[in-house]
Amino acid sequence: MLVRTDANGTRALRWYASVIAAVAGGLLLDAATPGLSWWPLAFPAVALVCAAVWQQRARWGFLVGALAGAAFWMPHIGWLTLYLGPIPWAALCALMILWFGLFGVAAAVATRGLRRIAILRRSAAALAGAQAASVAGLWMLREQLQGAIPYGGFAWGRLATTQADGPLLQSVSWLGFAGLSALLAFASVVPVAVALVARDRGTSVRPVLVGVAASLAVLVALAALPAAPLEQSGALRVAAVQGNSKSGIFDDREAGGVIRDHFTATEELLDRLEAEGRTVDVIVWPENSAEFAAPDQLIRSQRLAKLAERAGAPIVVGTVLANEDGTYSNSSLVWNSEGPTDARYDKRYPVPFAEYMPNRPFFRAIVPDLVDLVQLEYAPGTRPSALEVDTSAGVIRAGIAICFDIIFDPQAVAMASDGAQVIFAQTNNADFGRTDESAQQLAIARTRAVEMGRAVVNDSTVGTSAVVAPDGRSLDELQPFTRDAMVAEVPLVEGLTPALRFGGAIASVGVLVGVLGLAGGVFGLVRARRVSRHG
Incomplete structure (x- = not known):
């Protein structure tokens, strides 16, 4: 038998079944994401991970939760080893696995303890619903915490x-990342909840079928939702350049090689547009494409201005700028025919251990x-997240x-x-080679667009580069590791989707449900222990 029953009548998977479920669930969750992108596997993946910890004791919940985390994260971010080796990969995996282990503890305590609350025990439906809602909320809570703690977190690998x-x-577009993750988990x-409650009560398979039907009804309702409508205020013809540069941290390249590749790709783009009698309103270059201190490099700055003049369109470039306090900014600037403008955005979320070193003395003592x-120590940006760009289509606001x-x-x-009407997501994926990293990042960008x-x-230095419509369709896409450019007409959009208006509130409600479920579980276990002590 795969299910055991303890002295209190609590049913849970046997140790070997929970280990198998945890590992299988983690591996399936990775397969649901790029590069395989087998999205239907997300549902059995979450079901298996949660079944592994369902109504287990706290310590075992932590262990099998951590096993699920290891099965997911270790292959999912294997791309981190390509240039940086195994130590940063192992460190980040350990942190992400810890979050999964803590989720396992919380889910085990919540599901086990809620079963001990008398008012829930009177109704199988109420108990199953309370357990399922609590675990879904705790899943969301894990995603929220890993995306914030420590050092700003790592909001990667989310169910949505x-x-x-x-x-x-x-x-x-209605629920936001957090809300969609929670509903998918629910x-x-x-x-799982209905099956174990049904076994608890010794009832037939019918409640299980009811639970499956309820889940399918939720998913069908989500699939039937159209994208939230927003007002379109115009259109923008945008070109994005992929220079296929040697732009990784340890690439053997000469100074000026990256910007030269993007100059060449842009000139080839303009040759093609002129031959076809077409124009564009704005040109986007990737992160770091103009290398260091682009405004101070006179020849490069003049060449950018001449390209903008030839195109009849401003060029949004990525460059690294020195700050007065000795730190640096990973920045986006706008060039027009007269040179660099005042428009500037500085990256708000520099990457710890890559773009800056937190607690340098401590970590230097470990791995000098x-x-x-x-x-270089990159500082988090504080400037507005949308740039004003003067184009032939009018002055537009581009979120960066x-x-x-x-x-x-x-x-x-x-x-x-x-006030962003369109999003320019400039990136440099060269450090991750031909791994799944760029495809995973594009999936996040696609979800963000909707x-x-x-x-x-x-727009990436090496790929995967794509222009994504507000409904998630690819309007144009480039082959990775080729020098090329893409051109597409995109809508300019005003207003906020319900996800943007209410996403924070939805996330707060989901977290509250998870916390209340955990608190209820603790209460149920403590009360049951007191009752047992006093006979």
Whole structure:
């Protein structure tokens, strides 16, 4: 038998079954994301992970939760080893696995303890519903915490992103990343909750079928939701350049090689447009494409201005700028025919251990060779997240997300609040080679486009580059590791989707449900222990 019953009548998977379920669930969750993108696997993945910890004791919940986390995270971010080696990968995996382990403890305590509350024990439906809602809320809480703690967090590998290529994608414009993750988790665990409650009561298989039908009804309702409508105020013909540069941290390249590749790709683009009698309103270059201190490099700055003049369109470039306090900014600037303008955005979420070194003395004592590789200290930006760009289509406001900026929910809110009508997501994926990293990042950008109701120009130095419509469709896409450019007409959009207006509140409600479920579980276990002590 796969299920055991303890002295209190609590049913849970046997140790070997829970281990198998945890590992299988973690692996399936990775398969649901790019590169495989087998999105339907997200549902059995969550069901298996949660079944592994359901009504287990706290310590075992932590262990099998951590096993699920290891099975997911270790292959999912294997791309981190490509240039930086195993130590940063192992460190980040350990942190992410810890969050999964803590989720396992919380879910085990909540599901086990809620079963001891008398008012819930009177109704199988109430007990199953309370357990499922609590675990879904705790799943969301884990995602929220890992995306904030420590050092700003790592909001990667979220359940909502698995649906970037699936029929549920449009619902993220109503629910946001956190809300969609919670509902997907809820639909996945309802059958688990109903199945174990049914076995608890010794009833037939019918309640299990009811639970599966309820989950399917939730998913069908989500699939039926159209994207939230927003007002279109115009259109913009945008070009984005992929220079296919040697732009990784340890690439063997000469100074000026990256910007030269993007000059060449832009000139080839303009040759093609002129031959076809077409024009564009704005040109986007990727992160770091103009290398260091672009405004101070006179020849490069003049060449950019001449390209903008030839194109009849401004060029939004990525460059690294020195600050007066000795720190640096990973920035986006706008060039027109007269040179650099005053428009500037500085990356708000520099990457710890890559773009800056937190607690440098401490970590240097542990791994000095790796710590010393991080020589520049990038400061988090404080400027508005949308740039004003004067184009032939009029003055537009472009939201800017540099590299991992795109994964953070507060950045999406900031871009929309600052009036962004379109999103330029400039990135440099060269450090990750031909791994799944760039495809995973594009899936996040695609989900973000639908959540915000705005087109996203995901432009990389090496790929994967794509222009994504507000409904998630690819309007143009480039082959990775080729020098090329893409051109598409995108809508300019005003207003806020329900996800942007109410996403924070939805997340708060989901977290509250999870916390209340955990508190109820603790209460139920403590009360049951007291009753047992007093006979």
